[in-house]
Amino acid sequence: MTDLKRALIPFALAQFICSFAGSNMNVMINDISADLDTTVAGVQLAITIFLLVMAALMIPGGRLTDRIGRKRCLTVGLLVYAAGALLSAAAPGLGVLILGNSLLEGVGTAMLIPPVYILTTLLFTSTTSRAKAFGAISALGGIGAAAGPLIGGLITTAVSWRAAFGFQAAVVLLIAVLSRLWVYDPLPPDPSQKMDTAGAVLSALGLVLLVSGILAADDNVWLMLGLLVAGAGVLAWFFASVRARERAGRQALLSTALFRNRTSNIGLITQCAQWLMLMGTSFVVSAYLQVERGYNAIETGLVFTATTAGLLISSLAAGRFARRRAQRTLILVGFVITVVGVVLLLTLVRVSDAVWAFAPGLFVLGFGLGGMLTPSVNVVQSAFGEDLQGEISGLSRSVSNLGSALGGAVAGTILVAHLGSRPGTGYTVAMLSVVLAGIIGLVAAWFLPRTPAPLPESGPDARTSAVAGRRVS
Template sequence: MNVAISTIAEDIGTSVTGIQTTITLFTLTMASLMIAGSKLTDIIGRKTCFMAGLIVYGAGALLASLSQGLGLMIIGYSLLEGIGSALLIPPIYILITVAFTDVRQRAKYFGVVSGAAGLGAAAGPLIGGFITSTISWRASFILQVLVVVWILLMSRKVAAVPRTGPRPSFDVTGAILSAAGMFFVVFGILQSGTYGWLTSRADFVIGGAVVIPEGGISPVWLFVVIGALFLLWFFLHVRAREKAGKVPLISLSLFRSRTSNLGLVTQNVQWLTMQGSFFVISVYLQQVWHYNAIQTGLMLTPATIGILASSAAAERFASRHPQRRMIRVGFLAMAVGMALLLAFARETDAILAYAPGLLLMGLGIGTMLTASVNVVQSSFPEDEQDDISGLSRSVSNLGSSLGTALAGSVIVAASFPGGQPYALALTTLVVISLLGLAAAMFLPREQHAKETPSTAA
């Protein structure tokens, strides 16, 4: 979507802002429903939830490909693909966790997922840009449909074990409160690119009335506070439901594990720094050196190679080193990689100046993403995997949204000429990655939850 914004806007008769809004709504939909989607895996079954998510996602892609206006694009891309993502992503991590009780085996397959995510992030702009340029942006959505059909056919090999206990009820009130809280928090963060973080760079207008004038407090905090209040209400609701002996959307016991809490912090910071740094580098290459989407994607190839290499070695790393050490090494490698970019890549577009830093960043990302997921998921037994998977994915989504928004707002707010706004944004991300490293230093030694081997889907 990012590489085809202008083309899509012109073709369906809308503005660039309209297409950017659909992208924002997709992010909001997915982030808001991730916890609820994860809970559904415990109700309708993990394999069923995964396949349902694929079907909804595929239907959304098909509708988007047929869009003649912004309305159908929002329904297809923003809503249906967002809902589909919230349904299909959590079961992936649950299935790996319950199928492999050994931390080294888990590391291997979490590494496969991390490598696929890194490859997708790097290859997406390349493939999308190529298809949009040579065929049509609609063909990109048709390709998504074909991939969904392929995965659905392959997923028939996943065994579905019948439920042995009673089917839990779905906490509708909790789902609404958690979705509202995540929606407003993420929406507020995304507004930072327009209004800034502290003081508003423009009038904040609702219904023609200026609610917050330029120079007043940024509306970012208005939405974040609203979201925080909904989340507080959600936690109070969960506590009351647990005291009444009813099944909540998620259990508060998830937050009593020091290992998991620190692991969630590292996950959030990892996705923040990864998405933020890739955003800064991509915008820098396109704005300063005038690269197109395909050239930008090719320039990021060393990072892709690093992610794939470290993800492929995840099982070997897990057999030789504690997961907490791999998280620390990953943060350190990423920080050093960004420092190398700051030192050598600011005055040139030569690939040799970018390659060392990007490669080191990729190696760090692949190493710590796999280890952090392993630490968090392995902190709980099988009967709590549905809850922790949704919470983990929500925290990661929050980090992704915060990374892009933070990097973008720093670039816009910086008053330095030339490439210095990008250097300031990257420096900010280096500092944040070091904070993630500090959190990782407090991770305790691993004590894996006792589990019964299972291939339940």
């Protein structure tokens, strides 16, 4: 195995475990609720905060890599994540679980994922090798999210839900060891780079307010509207501050050039919709099976075997698909197939109370998502030259995690609001919101260019070209 291929192993495992962490708690709802004396809404809050912290801090995490070094940022992120997982495993109540899982694991993820994508960009210099590397990392991320309920269910039933966090800590520490052995940072850190602290605070606050508004929807409509308006206002303030810093010649958290590329903007919308559908469906189906049908963790996890199988099959065939079809076509077809999967979940579950009714829809949903996760990443990353790869990587991961957070917040809030009402009502309405997200993604994908645009020229900051070809030692 070549040095570069060895480096890809910890990168892919890192994306796998972070995506796994976002979905494995879905099958532990009853166990955690009973053990920590909380409710479904409490567990949903912990899951959503974890995903939101990732989304809010992913962009500042990307900037931090340049200042302290990509490999060091990766290592620190892994250690913070491991500490959060161990704290979660020992949590005596919901508050400590939120501290360990939602905050520490979220911060750790925001520190370790940006260097994974930036180092992949620096180390895999050819378009073909980089596309394959991103494909492997994205595929492992999708598999981690899809297999999270199954693996989490197995561990929870065999041992306890606490052991699932111990499993995360063990995997993360293994990644830290492999990274130390096989990962090399081709660029030295630049401690002189100044962080746009105000921009980081504004971007994080804006995202938190928006998602908090959605979570408040079932409690107080006016509070929801107030939080949504405040979030939109803070984000507008953030973009205004970015423009002001650029005009003054100071480094901003993000370059406004990232938002002037039509192809990238559309690709980001498709990424957000994909992860919203995956995480929204995972939470809704898991909660419905446990709360309304009384399934335990392993029974719920086994249901999601269909999703994992569908995603695995299409991910393994993704390279063959990419050689035969344009990325736009793959994303369009992926959304159509995924929406069909959600519709099957709606119709078959209403027709039959048997557990098999979930399998066709989950399989089709997984197959559709597996075929379009990688093309969406490639569309966004390929829209920019080397000098903006670090920034677009952070933005891309932030948008994907925002989609995951919105999936848990929107679909989850709808489901929780209808618990106790007519059986199946919350499930139906929540899944319809997932269908709507798929339609939005499909419409966005339609406007992607039919042929890829030529790669932009790298700017004067593209210092990666001279050193990116150095191999991992």
